[in-house]
Amino acid sequence: MTAKTPSELGDLIRGQIIIENDADYEEARQVHNGMIDKRPAVIVRAANAGDVMATVNYARDNGYDLSVRGGGHSGPGFGTNDGGVVLDLSRMRSVRVNPNAKTARAEGGTTWGDFNSATHAFGLATTGGVVSTTGIAGLTLGGGIGYLSRGHGLSLDNLISADIVTADGKMLIANENENADIFWAIRGGGGNFGVVTSFEYKLQPLDTVYWGPMFYEIEETETIFKFYRDYIKDAPREMGAFPAFQIAPPLPFIPEDRHGDMFCAIVACWSGDPAQGEQRFKAFHDVAEVKAEMVGPVPYPAINAAFDGLFPTGIRQYWKGNFVKELTDDAIAAHVQHGPSAPTVSSTMHLYPINGACQEVDAGATAFGHRDANFSMVILAASEDPANDAAHKKWVRDYSGAVAPYSEPGGYINFMDDDDSSRVRENFGGNYDRLLEVKSRYDPDNLFRNNQNIAPQ
CATH class of the missing domain: 3.40.462.20 (Vanillyl-alcohol Oxidase; Chain A, domain 3)
Structure with a gap:
C-alpha cells in the first residue's frame, strides 16, 4: 500500500516522521548552509532501505516535492524544500569493512568521518573529501575529489556497486554486471536517478x-x-x-x-x-x-x-x-x-x-x-x-x-x-545526452529534481 498521510506513512516505516510543530522540527529542517531557510511538510528520518522505498512511494503518489539528504552539505540546499518531503538518511550510517577483499560497504547517510574511522582501523582508505562532515553520497555521485585523487582516482572510480531506490519505489543492485546503465549514470550524474542506500568501495592500504x-x-x-x-x-x-x-x-x-x-x-x-x-x-x-x-x-x-x-x-x-x-x-x-x-x-x-x-x-x-x-x-x-x-x-x-x-x-x-x-549541460560535458536517456528511462516524471537537474525528455 501507499500511504496518504504522514500518520499512514509512519505505520509503514521503522524510522521517524517529523512534521511542523513537532519538537524536533526546527532542528530537523536545517541543512549545512545557513542561507537555506525552508519548511518541508514532512521529514522522514529513514532507518533502512525499506523506509526509503516507502517514502519515495509516498512522495510520488501524493505529488510532493522530494528532497534527499545525506550529509546535508549541498551548497544550494537541495537536501530540503518548502512544503514537500525530505528523506533524511542521516541515521543510516553503518560501515562494514572486508579487510581481506579490501572493500567497504557504507549506508547512504554515512559521512566521510564515519567512513574513514571505520576503514582506518584496518589500515585502509579510499578517495574522500576534505571536510569530515560531508556525506559520502553527494560527494561520490558528483565525482569525489580529494587528497588521494591523483593516485587512486575519484571516489566514483572506486565505487564497485550500489543499492539504489528508483522513482518507482523499487530497489536495484547496480554494478558493472547488473543494471549497468544506471551504475554508469550515478558515477558522476548526481542524485538524478534515485536514492542510493548503500555504496561499496574498493580500498587501498593507507594508514x-x-x-x-x-x-x-x-x-x-x-x-x-x-x-x-x-x-x-x-x-x-x-x-x-x-x-x-x-x-x-x-x-x-x-x-x-x-x-x-x-x-x-x-x-x-x-x-x-x-x-x-x-x-x-x-x-x-x-x-x-x-x-x-x-x-x-x-x-x-x-x-x-x-x-x-x-x-x-x-x-x-x-x-x-x-x-x-x-x-x-x-x-x-x-x-x-x-x-x-x-x-x-x-x-x-x-x-x-x-x-x-x-x-x-x-x-x-x-x-x-x-x-x-x-x-x-x-x-x-x-x-x-x-x-x-x-x-x-x-x-x-x-x-x-x-x-x-x-x-x-x-x-x-x-x-x-x-x-x-543554466550550466547543467556543460557541467556534465560530453556525457549529457546519454545521461538524459538514462534519466528519461528511470525517472520520466523527474521525481528526483532537487539537484543539478537533468530534465527528462
Missing part, C-alpha cells in the same frame, strides 16, 4: 600520511601559482596538493601577530612512505619562504577533519566552480587580483588537481565528463552574518567571472550553487 598547510606571504602568490602549475604536472601520484588563499586563523602554529592576515597557502598530502615526507615537501619550502606551517605525519582520518572548524554547520555559504585545463599566466593574474580579497577566514579558493589516475579513465566509462581537465577550482564565501551575504556573493561572482575566460565552460557539479542551472 599515516605526511600532511599539512604551508603559508606564504600574499606577495608570493604569483610565484607560488606558477611553481605549482609546473610542479603538479609530473609530481609523484602519492602527492595531493593544492594552492589556496587563507586568512590566518588564531592557531598556535601561526605567530600571534599574524592572526587575521591574508596568506597564499599550499595544502599538501604525501600518501607514500611517511618517512619520505619531509624530503617530498622540500620543493614547497624551496620555492619561497614558508612563514607558518603545521606539517608532519598524521593518521589519514585526521586530515579529513582538519578544516571542519572553518566550516561548521549553519555557516552561510555561496559557491562557484570551474574545470581548468591549463593554469595560464593570465589565469594566475586573475587569481592574484581577486583571491587576496577573500572576505572571511572561512572564504577561499582551492585549486584541486585531477590529473594522474583521474585521467586514466576513459571519458565515457563513467558519467563524469571532464577527464581532460587538470584542475577543479572552487571559490567559496562563508560567514555567520547574513548582513554579509550580498557582498560575499559579489566577491565570488566577480572572482569566478574573472577566471572564466581561462576555464572550461563546465564545472564540478558539487561546486555549483542554486543559480547555476
Whole structure:
C-alpha cells in the first residue's frame, strides 16, 4: 500500500516522521548552509532501505516535492524544500569493512568521518573529501575529489556497486554486471536517478600520511601559482596538493601577530612512505619562504577533519566552480587580483588537481565528463552574518567571472550553487545526452529534481 498521510506513512516505516510543530522540527529542517531557510511538510528520518522505498512511494503518489539528504552539505540546499518531503538518511550510517577483499560497504547517510574511522582501523582508505562532515553520497555521485585523487582516482572510480531506490519505489543492485546503465549514470550524474542506500568501495592500504598547510606571504602568490602549475604536472601520484588563499586563523602554529592576515597557502598530502615526507615537501619550502606551517605525519582520518572548524554547520555559504585545463599566466593574474580579497577566514579558493589516475579513465566509462581537465577550482564565501551575504556573493561572482575566460565552460557539479542551472549541460560535458536517456528511462516524471537537474525528455 501507499500511504496518504504522514500518520499512514509512519505505520509503514521503522524510522521517524517529523512534521511542523513537532519538537524536533526546527532542528530537523536545517541543512549545512545557513542561507537555506525552508519548511518541508514532512521529514522522514529513514532507518533502512525499506523506509526509503516507502517514502519515495509516498512522495510520488501524493505529488510532493522530494528532497534527499545525506550529509546535508549541498551548497544550494537541495537536501530540503518548502512544503514537500525530505528523506533524511542521516541515521543510516553503518560501515562494514572486508579487510581481506579490501572493500567497504557504507549506508547512504554515512559521512566521510564515519567512513574513514571505520576503514582506518584496518589500515585502509579510499578517495574522500576534505571536510569530515560531508556525506559520502553527494560527494561520490558528483565525482569525489580529494587528497588521494591523483593516485587512486575519484571516489566514483572506486565505487564497485550500489543499492539504489528508483522513482518507482523499487530497489536495484547496480554494478558493472547488473543494471549497468544506471551504475554508469550515478558515477558522476548526481542524485538524478534515485536514492542510493548503500555504496561499496574498493580500498587501498593507507594508514599515516605526511600532511599539512604551508603559508606564504600574499606577495608570493604569483610565484607560488606558477611553481605549482609546473610542479603538479609530473609530481609523484602519492602527492595531493593544492594552492589556496587563507586568512590566518588564531592557531598556535601561526605567530600571534599574524592572526587575521591574508596568506597564499599550499595544502599538501604525501600518501607514500611517511618517512619520505619531509624530503617530498622540500620543493614547497624551496620555492619561497614558508612563514607558518603545521606539517608532519598524521593518521589519514585526521586530515579529513582538519578544516571542519572553518566550516561548521549553519555557516552561510555561496559557491562557484570551474574545470581548468591549463593554469595560464593570465589565469594566475586573475587569481592574484581577486583571491587576496577573500572576505572571511572561512572564504577561499582551492585549486584541486585531477590529473594522474583521474585521467586514466576513459571519458565515457563513467558519467563524469571532464577527464581532460587538470584542475577543479572552487571559490567559496562563508560567514555567520547574513548582513554579509550580498557582498560575499559579489566577491565570488566577480572572482569566478574573472577566471572564466581561462576555464572550461563546465564545472564540478558539487561546486555549483542554486543559480547555476543554466550550466547543467556543460557541467556534465560530453556525457549529457546519454545521461538524459538514462534519466528519461528511470525517472520520466523527474521525481528526483532537487539537484543539478537533468530534465527528462
